[in-house]
Amino acid sequence: MTDAKRLTLAHGSGGEPMQQLLHQHIQPLFDNAILARQEDQARLNMTLAPGERLAFTTDSFVVTPLCFPGGNIGTLAANGTLNDLVVGGARPHYLSCALIIEEGLPLETLQALLADLAREVRAAGALVVTGDTKVVPRGAADGLFINTSGIGVIPAAVDLGTHRLKAGCRLLVSGPVGDHGAAILACRRELALGGDLISDCASLWPLVKGMLEEPGLLAMRDATRGGVNAVLHEFAAAAGLSVELEEAAIPVRPAVRGLCELLGLDPLQLACEGRLLAAVEADAAERMLERMHAHPLGSGAQLIGRLVPQRNSAVIVRGLYGVERSLPAVSGELLPRIC
Amino acid sequence: MTDAKRLTLAHGSGGEPMQQLLHQHIQPLFDNAILARQEDQARLNMTLAPGERLAFTTDSFVVTPLCFPGGNIGTLAANGTLNDLVVGGARPHYLSCALIIEEGLPLETLQALLADLAREVRAAGALVVTGDTKVVPRGAADGLFINTSGIGVIPAAVDLGTHRLKAGCRLLVSGPVGDHGAAILACRRELALGGDLISDCASLWPLVKGMLEEPGLLAMRDATRGGVNAVLHEFAAAAGLSVELEEAAIPVRPAVRGLCELLGLDPLQLACEGRLLAAVEADAAERMLERMHAHPLGSGAQLIGRLVPQRNSAVIVRGLYGVERSLPAVSGELLPRIC
Structure with missing residues (x-):
């Protein structure tokens, strides 16, 4: 490193300072033989059994601030x-990191962020098996953006997706909603109630591994940007059905509810980063819920609603005394750079 | 679109404006059934024959300006x-676009950029099968950054890489060097000689498809950031050998040479975006060169040097009258945001 303390444009030049940065400071964090080969592409010895499919996904992370209670841009990008x-x-098998x-x-x-x-x-x-490093001049980006793309393998027996949604199926959420969005909000506005607001940023793999062994799973989404509300609207639109929610069943932490009341927000519209919404066959819902409760990541799971034949709203929340209100899709920008 | 002309933060919110942007304006450009499913991940029905391996790579593109003679950030990201x-x-089989x-x-x-x-x-x-859209507030990024990751399949018979480099093997370049770097430079500085300076941005697949049918191919790199010089230093370092180049054999367009003389640059250090460097068995080099000449993308290919047992410099250029000079690795930043 020509400057031992800060990254310079030379670290993105393709020349020696970049090689040094990669060899001495980045590669050791990911420590694996595929990345260490330093070719322009990772070569992966994968075998796919009949019926297995590859899953391929990408996300760029632009969260601000880079570190927040419960996580940082590194844990989020993973x-x-x-x-x-x-x-x-x-x-999940392989990730890239750009x-x-x-x-x-x-x-x-x-x-520190890449170590996390x-x-x-x-x-x-x-494993992180391939990457890219660009450095842009001051003012051309804000601190650090990370893109990760991922490759996984879907077992032959698994077929999840909105094409399997149908009227009558039940909706489960894996834990309290809105924690990530609330934590970022409190952190940015330096609200005093920040202490109890912690991002739920976590990998759902340990929870989902068990859920895949249960029958009746139809579709899952993680409730990130746009929160649970955005997932419900996507489910309703894709299936041509409506969603009915029981307000009392939706798990929300007291601190998140407090922040929402203070700022006039709906916890269903706040992002989560370690919660999923699952659609499950009606007769399998109770067993799935038990299975979720058996894992720490799903200990707060709740049955929150169902899909029904199309009504005049896509998403309907039934509150106290059975009073119904419709939950509109978000049309403005609630909170930029949440993830 | 709430605002028909410009992207707003709402288009990155995860809510309805983003869905509209994706459905109406982005998905149709990529027009394929996998992307159209709109799940959080693309599901790929791939089969891998015995010995075939997946290749996986990622790159973020931050080039400025977004459009330049011969290409733009869209053609570059592809x-x-x-x-x-x-x-x-x-x-190549599948790409993501974030x-x-x-x-x-x-x-x-x-x-327009995504159509390209x-x-x-x-x-x-x-095919582009998965993507992500983030919008950041004015000043938090510069115009547009694109990350693409890619998945391809390496045939069982193909084994390329720096592990196969050895003393005596020949080095071929597929065409004139430095075109992309020179085009960006001229474009940014509004130099009058810009007319003849055009980026070489192109997909090398049609050329390489034919080269893979010839025997003796050991390793290839595309000469992007850091130019041919960076690739030569990587080859030398990985193999523990030195590179000897014949200066007279290195193809450089007159306009690029003119710009380099004007600004005191070395064309070997300027980025290319449609040129590759290949290391080939000595006895296969002439036939490989013929094969390259047979394709328009390789019509300017040249045999430029060889790998030799380690000398006191990694890369040595032999000029007129046999005078040798050593070509150092780049340590500073020649031109930020070249790709």
């Missing part, structure tokens, strides 16, 4: 892409 | 990632 594989029923760094970022910051990213990927049994 | 697959001997958009980007600009990206990917016989 778990966000792992979860996009997992909710399709895929076991960095866009604003000149001046402290090397120590980058290393590497740890989360390893914990899910996957 | 061909850059296609080429990173291709130089490993892989036939956008980081600065609020205010004209929708028309985005569509889609066209280049299709021309290589590949």
